[in-house]
Amino acid sequence: MAGWRDTGHELEVAFVPTHIADDAGLLDLLKDTDIVVAMRERTPLRAGLIARLPRLELIVTTGMQNASIDMDAGPMVCGTPSLTSPTAELTWALITGLMRNVPAEAASLRAGTWQSPGAGLGEGLEGSTLAILGLGRLGSRVAAIGRAFGMQVIAWSQNLTEETARAHGVERVSKAELFRRADVLSIHLRLSGRTESLVGEPELRSMKPTARLINTSRAGIVDQAALLQALHRGGIAGAGLDVFDAEPLPAGHPLLSAPNTLLTPHLGYVTRQNYEVFYGGAVEAITGYLNGAPVRVLASGTRAAHG
Numbered sequence: 001m002a003g004w005r006d007t008g009h010e011l012e013v014a015f016v017p018t019h020i021a022d023d024a025g026l027l028d029l030l031k032d033t034d035i036v037v038a039m040r041e042r043t044p045l046r047a048g049l050i051a052r053l054p055r056l057e058l059i060v061t062t063g064m065q066n067a068s069i070d071m072d073a074g075p076m077v078c079g080t081p082s083l084t085s086p087t088a089e090l091t092w093a094l095i096t097g098l099m100r101n102v103p104a105e106a107a108s109l110r111a112g113t114w115q116s117p118g119a120g121l122g123e124g125l126e127g128s129t130l131a132i133l134g135l136g137r138l139g140s141r142v143a144a145i146g147r148a149f150g151m152q153v154i155a156w157s158q159n160l161t162e163e164t165a166r167a168h169g170v171e172r173v174s175k176a177e178l179f180r181r182a183d184v185l186s187i188h189l190r191l192s193g194r195t196e197s198l199v200g201e202p203e204l205r206s207m208k209p210t211a212r213l214i215n216t217s218r219a220g221i222v223d224q225a226a227l228l229q230a231l232h233r234g235g236i237a238g239a240g241l242d243v244f245d246a247e248p249l250p251a252g253h254p255l256l257s258a259p260n261t262l263l264t265p266h267l268g269y270v271t272r273q274n275y276e277v278f279y280g281g282a283v284e285a286i287t288g289y290l291n292g293a294p295v296r297v298l299a300s301g302t303r304a305a306h307g
Contacts, residue, residue, distance in 0.1 A: 001272075002279035007287040019248055023049045030056065035289075037061075037282045040269065041068040042247055050074055057303055060285045062278035063269075064296065067191065076301030078294055080281025087268035088141040091216045094240030095184055097262050098212045099123045123210075126150035131182035132170065133199070134217070135160050139188030140168045146184075154178060158194060179206045184214060191218035201226040207236050216242040216268045224255075231258045242268050 004013045019042060020026050026049060030036060035058045038045060050056060050073040057075055064079040071077055097103060100122035108114040130146035132139045132155040143153045147169055154171045156178040165172035179185065185207065189195045199213075200223040207213075213236055215222055224245050230236050238260035246253065247266055255261065269278075281296070288295040 001275050002283045004279075004283060007283060007290060009287075009290045011286075019043070027052055034058070035060070035286055037279075037286075038066065038069065039278075040266075041066055042266075044068040045073075046070050047073040057301070058286070058289050060282045061298070062282065064298065065190075066298075071299035072302075074301060074303045075299075076289065076294060076297065076303075077299040078285040078289065079296045079298050080279075080285060081277050082269065083271075083274045083277055084138050084141055086271040086274045087138055087216050088145065089271075090242060090264065090268045091142050091186055091214055092145055094214050094216070094242065094262055094264070095186070095212070096125070098214075098238045098240045098260075099125060099184075103262060125184075128152070128183035129154060129181050131155070131178045131185045133157065133178065133185060133187045133221075134189035135164060135168060135170060136188060139186070140170075142186055142188060143168055143170050151184075154181060157189060175203075176206065179203045180208075182207060182211050184212050186214040187217045187221055189217055189221055191220045196220050197223045199223065199227075201229070204230040204235055209234055210237050212236065212238045212240065214240045219243045219245045228254055228258055231260060238262070242266055 005011065016029065020029060026043070030053055032055060033053070034055050036045070036056060037060045039062055045059060045068065047070040050070065059069060059075050059077045060080065061069060061077065062080050063082045069077060105114065126149060128151055130143070130151040130153045132143050132153060134157045135143060135155040139155065143155065146153045152171070153169070154173045154177070155165055156173055156175050160172055162172050173181070187199065189198070198221050204226050213222070213227070219241075227239060231239060240262040241255065242264045243266055244253070244255065249256065249263070249265065255263065285295055
């Protein structure tokens with residue numbers, strides 16, 4: 001995916017394909033490491049751990065933000081470019097998969113039960129209402145695809161203006177109206193103090209029982225207990241989820257047995273094209289740092305720069 005040995009510096013490069021969930025394991029892995037490249041937010045790098053890694057000078061995160069890294073813990077932190085298209089595309093895979101019952105129908109075809117009464121009866125998108133929670137760079141792209149499907153697109157967020165909504169051909173509505181009118185609700189907000197558990201029991205209860213919820217943003221924006229209750233009582237017709245409160249999602253997690261769900265293991269950003277952008281940007285950031293000209297600096301760091 002990238003020229004890891006083309007930096008002009010002699011580097012020993014190691015790739016870690018497995019998830020390490022505990023600080024003890026990370027400490028053992030990274031104790032002799034000078035530079036860490038972190039794939040998104042799956043592995044927290046907190047101040048307590050970083051303090052025990054005195055050799056660590058540089059952290060490169062894929063993308064330009066990472067809530068799992070303590071930015072002021074000592075090392076310089078740099079980011080990389082990223083693509084919007086992969087997550088938008090997966091959002092629509094979840095929407096169309098849910099609306100047309102694709103996983104169940106594919107399984108029924110293999111099992112020879114596809115001709116059963118009621119089999120294959122899905123819901124169309126044209127003429128239905130797509131509700132966008134967060135009309136930013138990603139949400140606006142998802143909205144444009146919804147319009148191409150012939151959907152009526154509405155949106156709300158704390159900072160959304162009439163001018164921005166009109167520029168994207170979207171109707172700006174109140175928060176209450178967004179949930180009440182949604183046939184498909186798609187979440188595209190950053191997780192923060194303002195958005196944590198923003199979609200809770202009152203919001204889910206106000207939705208149509210025929211509505212679907214899609215979350216390719218962050219699990220914490222949705223109250224997970226309230227979502228499970230809504231799914232089990234039929235308060236909504238289904239949920240397409242790419243993000244979870246624990247990742248990788250552990251065996252036995254209640255979402256795995258929840259009805260009417262389409263679950264993917266945080267694949268929103270996982271395409272060859274995006275990995276090439278991520279890792280090419282990581283090599284560029286490492287090269288810049290080693291040459292004394294860092295790029296895309298997210299935190300300047302307090303440890304001595306590479307000499």
